[in-house]
Amino acid sequence: MTEATAKQHSASSLTQAERKLAKAVERANQAFTEKNLRFTKLRQDVFEEIAATHASIGAYDILAKLAEKGTRLAPISVYRAIDALLEAGVIHRLESKNAFFACRRLDHRTGRRPIFLSCEKCNTVQEVDSEGIFDTIDRLSREASFQPRVKFVEVSGLCRSCQAKKD
Numbered sequence: 662m663t664e665a666t667a668k669q670h671s672a673s674s675l676t677q678a679e680r681k682l683a684k685a686v687e688r689a690n691q692a693f694t695e696k697n698l699r700f701t702k703l704r705q706d707v708f709e710e711i712a713a714t715h716a717s718i719g720a721y722d723i724l725a726k727l728a729e730k731g732t733r734l735a736p737i738s739v740y741r742a743i744d745a746l747l748e749a750g751v752i753h754r755l756e757s758k759n760a761f762f763a764c765r766r767l768d769h770r771t772g773r774r775p776i777f778l779s780c781e782k783c784n785t786v787q788e789v790d791s792e793g794i795f796d797t798i799d800r801l802s803r804e805a806s807f808q809p810r811v812k813f814v815e816v817s818g819l820c821r822s823c824q825a826k827k828d
Contacts, residue, residue, distance in 0.1 A: 678713075685712040685763055689751040698749055706732065707742040708763070711752055716784035717760035755779055755786065757815055762786045777813060780820035787820070 675683070689708050693700035710723045724739050743761060746752040752761050755777065765788055774795050775788040794814060802809045 682709060682712055689746075689749065692749045692751050696749055698745060700749075701742075703734075703738065704742045704745050707739055708746055708751060711746070711761050712763035715762075715786065717755050717758055717762045717779065717786050718784075719758070719760045723761075753777065753786075753788075753813070755815060757817065758784075760784070764788070774813060777815045778820070779815055779817050780823055781817050782819055782823040782826075785820050785822075 686705060686709060689705070689712075690700045693704075706727060707723055710726045711718055720736065720739050720743060723743075724734060724736060727734060727739070743752070746761075747754060751764050753764055754761055757779070774791050776791050776794060778787040778789060780786070791814065798809060798814075
């Protein structure tokens with residue numbers, strides 16, 4: 662078997678989740694490179710734990726998952742990695758839960774900010790286009806002589822899957 666065939670076979674044996682995670686890591690690495698930041702092993706490990714789920718996850722949950730895999734760290738190490746991931750724009754923070762989730766939008770260069778839809782039951786998070794909501798916030802703030810520091814809008818509720826389970 663040639664090396665190319667072996668790589669192709671190896672790639673085809675990955676699950677869909679593993680392929681998605683590998684692609685997310687590749688995009689994160691690219692984002693770090695574009696911002697002249699280092700995507701260290703620890704940052705990658707923390708990112709992988711966050712990106713492996715579609716739910717939001719807290720820093721101590723990340724710490725526990727890494728410990729299960731044999732990597733024991735101080736909480737400050739995880740928080741520093743999270744800070745770097747936030748700076749690179751590859752994860753987002755849900756203020757209401759003090760939890761983090763991987764950015765799933767392929768391109769933030771449009772300048773449009775997303776709205777985060779956070780499920781109260783299963784903790785999944787979706788990013789959707791704001792379609793002018795931030796423009797409305799800016800306009801209303803100007804009219805009220807208010808200077809906003811809004812970074813994002815988070816909407817809590819039930820995702821489609823949890824709604825279906827409820828009925």
